[in-house]
Amino acid sequence: MDYTFQFTEVLKELPYLLGGAGVTLLIAFVSFWAGAIIGLFGAVAKVYGGKMVRNIASGYVIFFTNTPALVQIFLLYYALPDVGILLGPLTAVLIGLILNSGAYLTEILRAGVISVRRSEIEAAATLGMSGMQVLRYVMLPHIAKTIYAPLSNFFVWLVLGSSLAALFGVEELTGRAINISTANLRSIETFTIVAAIYVVLTVLASTSLALVGRWAFRVRAKVF
Amino acid sequence: MFERLVEEAPLFFNYHNLVFIAQAMGRTLGMTVIGCSVGFFFGLLIAVLRQSSMTALMPLRAVAIAYVETFRRIPFLIILFIVLFVIEPLMPGTSLFGIATVSVCLLSTAFLSEIIRSGLESVPQQQMEGARTLNFSALQMLFMVVLPQSWKVIVPPATAFVVMFIKDTSLASQLGVIELTFAGKMLVNRGFSPVLGFGVILFCYFALSYPLSRLSAYLEKRLASS
Numbered sequence: 001m002d003y004t005f006q007f008t009e010v011l012k013e014l015p016y017l018l019g020g021a022g023v024t025l026l027i028a029f030v031s032f033w034a035g036a037i038i039g040l041f042g043a044v045a046k047v048y049g050g051k052m053v054r055n056i057a058s059g060y061v062i063f064f065t066n067t068p069a070l071v072q073i074f075l076l077y078y079a080l081p082d083v084g085i086l087l088g089p090l091t092a093v094l095i096g097l098i099l100n101s102g103a104y105l106t107e108i109l110r111a112g113v114i115s116v117r118r119s120e121i122e123a124a125a126t127l128g129m130s131g132m133q134v135l136r137y138v139m140l141p142h143i144a145k146t147i148y149a150p151l152s153n154f155f156v157w158l159v160l161g162s163s164l165a166a167l168f169g170v171e172e173l174t175g176r177a178i179n180i181s182t183a184n185l186r187s188i189e190t191f192t193i194v195a196a197i198y199v200v201l202t203v204l205a206s207t208s209l210a211l212v213g214r215w216a217f218r219v220r221a222k223v224f
Numbered sequence: 225m226f227e228r229l230v231e232e233a234p235l236f237f238n239y240h241n242l243v244f245i246a247q248a249m250g251r252t253l254g255m256t257v258i259g260c261s262v263g264f265f266f267g268l269l270i271a272v273l274r275q276s277s278m279t280a281l282m283p284l285r286a287v288a289i290a291y292v293e294t295f296r297r298i299p300f301l302i303i304l305f306i307v308l309f310v311i312e313p314l315m316p317g318t319s320l321f322g323i324a325t326v327s328v329c330l331l332s333t334a335f336l337s338e339i340i341r342s343g344l345e346s347v348p349q350q351q352m353e354g355a356r357t358l359n360f361s362a363l364q365m366l367f368m369v370v371l372p373q374s375w376k377v378i379v380p381p382a383t384a385f386v387v388m389f390i391k392d393t394s395l396a397s398q399l400g401v402i403e404l405t406f407a408g409k410m411l412v413n414r415g416f417s418p419v420l421g422f423g424v425i426l427f428c429y430f431a432l433s434y435p436l437s438r439l440s441a442y443l444e445k446r447l448a449s450s
Contacts, residue, residue: 070405071425079422177305195294
């Protein structure tokens, strides 16, 4: 086996790859926040909703958490044209990831909502706190403590999961890696460097999330 | 769209297609089961290694930590590509299924070792001290004191993790392993409607993972109360 590694070929393309990393982060960001909105409604529906609403919310969560995002997006991308809706690759991927993260975030946020004990809310009301004060000083600290670590893990999961966008031709980090490796034929080097970029990206993401959590919610989230 | 489904359904659900899908399902399951079993074994080794405090094992521990922390932060798709391009020249003729399974093993080792480690850490320190006082050897301590108590912390998230892996193996379709997702693509390419093809595939995945995620939720409740 004589194979000489040539990383210079790939390092030349580093700015192009880092641009792709930006797209990756953007996809993760958009799907996280849009998913959080769905998740908030879902969690409230599951905890406080009537039977019907609860069932719809759980059906949604069960379907999306038990089937692969890749096949869901295939379905969106190839089946919707049958009914006359043509989605671009990026839109299809975003819709798929948003629906997915909505389902996961419903579960995470639900755990946060039920972590607040009824007696504490009642105690706060007895002390004459207003609704907003109860939310701010009693409910939020509990919710933040319960959900912060799973939330930041989920964001990292989204950054990694967004790599499937490459299979639909979206030029994010993985997509650009595939582009480069087909041009320079240095596949091992290219994908190793891209793997390193992903590691740096997720370490940065979880470190900054841990710092924000410590500063804003006094949550001690672990990075490693 | 609906008429097309009704028209194609009898053609779609013929004997050969069903056998084809069943085989593909077997491959998906095979990759997950082999990958997660191997991952559990090595994950346990790594977790125990990280718990130990022998100075001689220091470098090994550093390697283990580096391995776990990097592989948990690389997308499965990238790992698949790297394993493909490394194994292909080293061992030409390795089946694509083998390559995908190796990638699953690499990733599941990293994830499962973290789950197992948090399980091992849940056992109170006094138990270990007590065992040491009773002159237990390290292995006896592991198998008779630590593991029996950490199962209930390990098993529920580990089951949930297997569900995640059933879904992640869908990316192996990109290599050309004929598992469920690839089977779906082939059926759609053969001219069946995507709604039917991918819909059936989604249902197959659901049939595989839903029982497991129910089991995970059940175990979590059951083991937490005991």
